[in-house]
Amino acid sequence: MPPHVHRAAAPGHPSRGGRRRDPAADRAILEAALALLGEGCSFADLSMDLVAQRAGVARATVYRRWRNKEELVLAALGSLDLPVPHLEGLPLRDKLVALVDQIRHRGQDTLLHRLLAGLVGEAARRPHLVERFEETVVAQRRRAFEQALSEGVESGELRADLDVDQAIEMLTGPMLSRLILRQRPVDSAAFAESVVDMFLNGTRSRPGR
Amino acid sequence: MPPHVHRAAAPGHPSRGGRRRDPAADRAILEAALALLGEGCSFADLSMDLVAQRAGVARATVYRRWRNKEELVLAALGSLDLPVPHLEGLPLRDKLVALVDQIRHRGQDTLLHRLLAGLVGEAARRPHLVERFEETVVAQRRRAFEQALSEGVESGELRADLDVDQAIEMLTGPMLSRLILRQRPVDSAAFAESVVDMFLNGTRSRPGR
Amino acid sequence: MPPHVHRAAAPGHPSRGGRRRDPAADRAILEAALALLGEGCSFADLSMDLVAQRAGVARATVYRRWRNKEELVLAALGSLDLPVPHLEGLPLRDKLVALVDQIRHRGQDTLLHRLLAGLVGEAARRPHLVERFEETVVAQRRRAFEQALSEGVESGELRADLDVDQAIEMLTGPMLSRLILRQRPVDSAAFAESVVDMFLNGTRSRPGR
Amino acid sequence: MPPHVHRAAAPGHPSRGGRRRDPAADRAILEAALALLGEGCSFADLSMDLVAQRAGVARATVYRRWRNKEELVLAALGSLDLPVPHLEGLPLRDKLVALVDQIRHRGQDTLLHRLLAGLVGEAARRPHLVERFEETVVAQRRRAFEQALSEGVESGELRADLDVDQAIEMLTGPMLSRLILRQRPVDSAAFAESVVDMFLNGTRSRPGR
DNA sequence: TATTAATCGAGACGGTACGTCGCGTCTTTTC
DNA sequence: GAAAAGACGCGACGTACCGTCTCGATTAATA
Numbered sequence: 001m002p003p004h005v006h007r008a009a010a011p012g013h014p015s016r017g018g019r020r021r022d023p024a025a026d027r028a029i030l031e032a033a034l035a036l037l038g039e040g041c042s043f044a045d046l047s048m049d050l051v052a053q054r055a056g057v058a059r060a061t062v063y064r065r066w067r068n069k070e071e072l073v074l075a076a077l078g079s080l081d082l083p084v085p086h087l088e089g090l091p092l093r094d095k096l097v098a099l100v101d102q103i104r105h106r107g108q109d110t111l112l113h114r115l116l117a118g119l120v121g122e123a124a125r126r127p128h129l130v131e132r133f134e135e136t137v138v139a140q141r142r143r144a145f146e147q148a149l150s151e152g153v154e155s156g157e158l159r160a161d162l163d164v165d166q167a168i169e170m171l172t173g174p175m176l177s178r179l180i181l182r183q184r185p186v187d188s189a190a191f192a193e194s195v196v197d198m199f200l201n202g203t204r205s206r207p208g209r
Numbered sequence: 210m211p212p213h214v215h216r217a218a219a220p221g222h223p224s225r226g227g228r229r230r231d232p233a234a235d236r237a238i239l240e241a242a243l244a245l246l247g248e249g250c251s252f253a254d255l256s257m258d259l260v261a262q263r264a265g266v267a268r269a270t271v272y273r274r275w276r277n278k279e280e281l282v283l284a285a286l287g288s289l290d291l292p293v294p295h296l297e298g299l300p301l302r303d304k305l306v307a308l309v310d311q312i313r314h315r316g317q318d319t320l321l322h323r324l325l326a327g328l329v330g331e332a333a334r335r336p337h338l339v340e341r342f343e344e345t346v347v348a349q350r351r352r353a354f355e356q357a358l359s360e361g362v363e364s365g366e367l368r369a370d371l372d373v374d375q376a377i378e379m380l381t382g383p384m385l386s387r388l389i390l391r392q393r394p395v396d397s398a399a400f401a402e403s404v405v406d407m408f409l410n411g412t413r414s415r416p417g418r
Numbered sequence: 419m420p421p422h423v424h425r426a427a428a429p430g431h432p433s434r435g436g437r438r439r440d441p442a443a444d445r446a447i448l449e450a451a452l453a454l455l456g457e458g459c460s461f462a463d464l465s466m467d468l469v470a471q472r473a474g475v476a477r478a479t480v481y482r483r484w485r486n487k488e489e490l491v492l493a494a495l496g497s498l499d500l501p502v503p504h505l506e507g508l509p510l511r512d513k514l515v516a517l518v519d520q521i522r523h524r525g526q527d528t529l530l531h532r533l534l535a536g537l538v539g540e541a542a543r544r545p546h547l548v549e550r551f552e553e554t555v556v557a558q559r560r561r562a563f564e565q566a567l568s569e570g571v572e573s574g575e576l577r578a579d580l581d582v583d584q585a586i587e588m589l590t591g592p593m594l595s596r597l598i599l600r601q602r603p604v605d606s607a608a609f610a611e612s613v614v615d616m617f618l619n620g621t622r623s624r625p626g627r
Numbered sequence: 628m629p630p631h632v633h634r635a636a637a638p639g640h641p642s643r644g645g646r647r648r649d650p651a652a653d654r655a656i657l658e659a660a661l662a663l664l665g666e667g668c669s670f671a672d673l674s675m676d677l678v679a680q681r682a683g684v685a686r687a688t689v690y691r692r693w694r695n696k697e698e699l700v701l702a703a704l705g706s707l708d709l710p711v712p713h714l715e716g717l718p719l720r721d722k723l724v725a726l727v728d729q730i731r732h733r734g735q736d737t738l739l740h741r742l743l744a745g746l747v748g749e750a751a752r753r754p755h756l757v758e759r760f761e762e763t764v765v766a767q768r769r770r771a772f773e774q775a776l777s778e779g780v781e782s783g784e785l786r787a788d789l790d791v792d793q794a795i796e797m798l799t800g801p802m803l804s805r806l807i808l809r810q811r812p813v814d815s816a817a818f819a820e821s822v823v824d825m826f827l828n829g830t831r832s833r834p835g836r
Numbered sequence: 837t838a839t840t841a842a843t844c845g846a847g848a849c850g851g852t853a854c855g856t857c858g859c860g861t862c863t864t865t866t867c
Numbered sequence: 868g869a870a871a872a873g874a875c876g877c878g879a880c881g882t883a884c885c886g887t888c889t890c891g892a893t894t895a896a897t898a
Contacts, residue, residue: 017839017840017841017842017895017896017897018840018841018842018843018894018895018896019841019842019843019844019893019894019895019896020842020843020894020895020896021842021843021844022843022844025843025844044253047883047884047885048884048885048886049883049884049885057844057845058844058845058846058847059845059846059847059886060843060844060845060846060847060887060888061843061844061845063886063887064843064844067886068885068886069885116390117329120326120329120389120390130391130392134391138391156414157413157414158412158413158414159412159413159414159415160414162412163403166400166403166404166407167407167412169383169386169387169404170379170383170404170407170408172383172386173382173383173384173385173386173387174378174379174381174382174383175382176382176386176390177378177381177382177385177386177390178378178382180329180390181325181329181385181386181389181390182339182343182347183339191375194372194375195375195378195379198375198376198379198408198411199379199407199411199412200411200412200413201411201413202407202408202409202410202411202412203367203368203371203376203408203409203411204366204367204368204409204410205365205366205367205368205369226864226865226866226870226871226872226873227863227864227865227871227872227873227874228862228863228864228865228872228873228874228875229863229864229873229874230873230874230875231874231875234874234875256852256853256854257853257854257855258852258853258854266875266876267875267876267877267878268855268876268877268878269856269857269874269875269876269877270874270875270876272855272856273874273875276855277854277855278854435844435845435846435847435890435891435892436845436846436847436848436889436890436891437846437847437848437849437888437889437890438847438848438889438890439847439848439849440848440849443848443849462671465878465879465880466879466880466881467878467879467880475849475850476849476850476851477850477851477881478848478849478850478851478882478883479848479849479850481881481882482847482848482849485881486880486881487879487880534808535747538744538747538807538808548809548810552809556809574832575831575832576830576831576832577830577831577832577833578832580830581821584818584821584822584825585825585830587801587804587805587822588797588801588822588825588826590801590804591800591801591802591803591804591805592796592797592799592800592801593800594800594804594808595796595799595800595803595804595808596796596800598747598808599743599747599803599804599807599808600757600761600765601757609793612790612793613793613796613797616793616794616797616826616829617797617825617829617830618829618830618831619829619831620825620826620827620828620829620830621785621786621789621794621826621827621829622784622785622786622827622828623783623784623785623786623787645868645869646867646868646869646870647868647869648868648869648870649869649870652869652870674857674858674859675858675859675860676857676858676859684870684871685870685871685872685873686860686871686872686873687861687862687869687870687871687872687873688869688870688871690860690861691869691870694860695859695860696859837898838897838898839896839897839898840895840896840897840898841894841895841896841897842893842894842895842896843892843893843894843895844891844892844893844894845890845891845892845893846889846890846891847888847889847890848887848888848889848890849886849887849888849889850885850886850887850888851884851885851886851887852883852884852885853882853883853884853885854881854882854883854884855880855881855882856879856880856881857878857879857880858877858878858879858880859876859877859878859879860875860876860877861874861875861876862873862874862875862876863872863873863874863875864871864872864873864874865870865871865872866869866870866871866872867868867869867870867871
C-alpha cells in the first residue's frame with residue numbers, strides 16, 4: 001500500500017469496497033487552477049491551499065490526485081482541449097499559417113502562455129516535466145506540422161532535402177518566443193502569415209530570378 | 210532614512226558621509242548566485258540564505274542591495290558580460306549566423322538559459338521584470354541584428370520591404386525556444402546556420418536552380 | 419479558515435474533523451520554555467526557535483498555539499501548578515504567614531520570579547497581558563487572602579473597618595517587591611513572619627501593654 | 628585605546644586635541660529616551676535608532692556615550708531629578724506618608740514606573756544593572772527612610788527593637804508592587820496614608836481604644 | 837444488512853524560506 | 868577627535884507554503 005496511489009481509483013481499479021473518488025472534484029480542482037492562473041496568479045503565487053479553497057475541496061483531496069503543484073498544473077494544462085484546425089484541402093501556405101496561428105489561439109486570454117511560462121522555470125530541474133510538457137503540448141502539434149510539411153515535400157512545393165525538425169523550429173519558435181518568453185500579445189494572424197511567408201520565400205531580394 | 214534605498218550607493222551618488230557599500234560584496238553575491246544557478250540549482254531552490262552564505266556575507270547585506278530574489282537574479286543575469294562578436298567585413302550570412310549562434314554561447318554551461326527559464330515564470334506577473342529582461346538581455350542583441358539586417362537591405366541583398374522586427378523574431382525565436390522553453394542543448398553552429406539559411410533562402414523548391 | 423485561532427482546540431471545542439492538536443506538544447513546549455527560563459535564560463534570550471528545538475517540535479507548532487513569545491511565556495507561567503497551603507484550623511497569624519510565604523515558594527529556583535520579572539517589562543504596553551497576569555497569578559491568591567482576612571474580621575481579631583484590598587497589598591507587596599523588583603532571595607519564613615507581625619501589631623511602641 | 632571609552636570625555640578629561648563631545652547631545656539623547664518612554668513606548672519598543680532620530684543625533688553618538696540600551700535607559704532614569712521632600716519638623720506619621728507618597732510622585736505620568744518595569748526584565752540576568760538600580764533609585768530614598776525611622780525609635784514612638792530594613796520593605800513594597808508590578812495608578816495620597824497607618828498601628832482590633 | 841475500505845472535510849505537523857527589524861560594531865567623510 | 872551617515876554580521880521575529888499525517892464522518896461495493 002504505497003503512500004500515494006495517484007490515479008489509483010482510475011477506471012479499471014481492482015479494489016473492492018471503499019468510497020469512489022468524486023469525479024466532480026477532479027473537474028473543480030482543474031478548473032480552479034486554470035481560473036486562478038487566468039486571473040493573473042503566477043505559478044509561484046498559486047498555492048495548493050488557494051486552489052483547494054477555490055475548488056471547494058480539502059487540500060488533501062488535491063494531493064490525493066496529484067503529487068505536487070507541478071503535476072497539478074501540468075494536468076490543468078492537459079485538460080485544456082486543444083482544437084485541431086481543419087487543414088483538409090487547404091494550400092500549403094494556409095495550412096502552415098493555420099498551424100502557427102493556432103499556437104496563439106490555444107492560449108485564450110493568454111492563460112495557457114502564462115501557465116507555460118510558470119512551468120518553464122520549474123522544468124529546469126525536473127527533466128520529466130519537460131518530457132511531459134513535450135508530450136502534452138508539443139507532440140500532437142508536431143505531428144500536424146510533420147504531415148503538412150511532408151505533403152509539401154512530396155508535392156514538390158518544398159525542397160526535397162528539407163530538414164523537417166528544423167523547419168518546425170523555424171515555424172513555431174518565433175511565435176513561442178514572442179508569447180511565452182517575451183510575453184507580448186499577438187493580436188492578429190498577420191504574425192503567423194509573416195512567419196510562414198518568410199519561411200517559404202526567404203528574405204533575399206530576387207529581382208532577376 | 211528610507212527603509213530601502215536599493216542601489217542608492219550606485220556611482221554618482223551625491224551623499225556625503227556614511228560607510229560605502231563594499232563593492233567586493235556586490236561581486237561576491239552575484240558570483241555566488243551565478244555559481245549556484247550554474248550548479249543545477251533552480252530558481253526556486255536558490256535561497257537568499259544560501260547565496261549569502263556562499264558569498265560569505267550576511268543575509269541583510271543581500272537585501273540591502275536587492276529587494277528580493279527576482280531582483281537579485283536579474284542583476285546576476287545582467288552582470289554576465291556579453292561578448293559582442295566581431296562582424297566587421299563578414300558577408301551577411303556569416304554575420305547572421307554569428308549573431309544567432311551567439312545566443313547559444315551566451316549561456317555557457319546552459320547557466321544563462323536555466324536562469325532565464327527561472328525568470329520567465331516569475332516575470333508573468335511582474336511586468337517590470339519583463340521590461341528589465343528586455344533591456345538587459347534583448348536590447349543590445351537587437352541592435353546588432355538591426356544593423357546587420359539594415360545593411361543587408363541597403364546593399365540590396367535583402368528585400369527592400371523587409372520587416373526588420375519580424376525578421377529578428379524569425380532569427381532568434383527558434384534558438385530561444387529550443388534553448389529556454391524546450392531546454393535542449395544545441396551543440397554546434399549547424400543549428401544557427403540552418404536557421405539563417407532557411408531565413409535567407411526560404412524552403413520552396415526552386416526548380417530553376 | 420482564520421489565520422490564527424489560537425487555543426481553538428481547547429477542551430469543549432465543538433469542531434468536528436481535522437487532526438487534533440497533540441497534547442504532548444503542548445506540554446513539551448511549556449516545559450521547554452520553563453526549563454530554559456529556569457536555566458538562567460532571560461525573557462529576551464528565550465527564542466521561539468530555541469523553545470521549539472528543545473521541545474522537539476517545529477516552530478510553527480509553537481506559533482499555532484501561542485501568538486507570540488509573551489503569550490507563550492504567560493501560558494508557561496500559568497501551567498505551573500500552584501499548591502494551595504492548608505490553612506484549616508490554623509490561627510490567623512499562621513494562616514497569613516503561610517500565605518505570604520507561599521509567594522516565595524511558588525517561584526521554585528526563582529524560576530517563576532525571573533519569569534515574572536521578564537513579563538513585567540512587556541506588560542507595560544500590553545494591558546491584556548497585565549490582566550492575564552492578574553487572573554493567572556494574582557486572583558486565586560487574592561481569594562485565599564480575602565477569606566483569611568474576612569474570618570479575622572468576623573472573629574473580632576481584626577478591626578471591623580479593615581480595608582481588605584489595602585491589607586492584601588500590605589501583606590504581599592513587600593515580598594513581591596523584594597523577590598521580583600529587587601530580585602533578592604528570601605531564604606526563610608522569617609521574612610513572612612516579620613511582615614505579618616508588623617501588619618498585625620504595627621510598629622508603635624506600646625509601653626503600657 | 629579601548630574600543631569604548633564611555634564617558635571618557637566627561638569634564639576633567641585630560642586628553643588634548645580633538646573635538647569635544649557636544650553636551651547638548653547628552654541632554655538631547657536622554658530627553659528623547661524619556662520622551663519616548665513617556666509616550667507609551669515600552670522598553671522593548673524603544674530602539675536606539677528611534678532615540679537617536681528623536682534626539683537628532685547619529686546612532687553612533689548614542690553608543691559613544693552608553694554601551695547599550697540598558698545603560699542608556701538607566702542613565703535616563705538617573706537624569707530625572709528627584710525632589711527630596713521637606714520633612715523637617717513634621718510628625719513621624721506625616722514624614723512617612725510623605726516618603727511613601729513620593730514614590731508615587733516620582734513617576735510623573737507613570738513614566739518612571741514604566742521605565743522601571745522595562746528594566747526589571749533585563750535586570751534578571753544582569754546583576755550589575757540591579758546594583759545600579761539600587762544605587763540610583765533605592766539608595767537615597769532608603770537613607771531618608773532610615774533617618775525618619777531611627778528618629779522614631781529614638782523618640783520612643785517606634786519600638787526599640789524595630790528592624791529598620793524590614794520596616795522599609797513594609798512601607799515601600801505595597802506602593803512599588805502596585806505601581807510597577809501591577810501597573811495600577813494611584814491617584815491620591817490616601818494609599819500612602821493607609822500604608823503608613825497600618826504600618827504604625829497594625830490591624831488588630833483593640834477593644835480598649 | 838452488516839462489514840469493510842477508501843474518500844472527504846478539516847486541520848495539525850515538521851520543514852524551509854521569506855522579508856523585516858534591531859543590536860552593537862565598523863568605516864568614511866565632514867567639521 | 869567627534870559627529871552624521873550608513874554598511875556590516877548576526878540572529879530573532881512572525882508569516883506563508885510545502886507535502887505528510889491524523890481525525891471523525893461519509894459512502895459504496897462486498898459478504
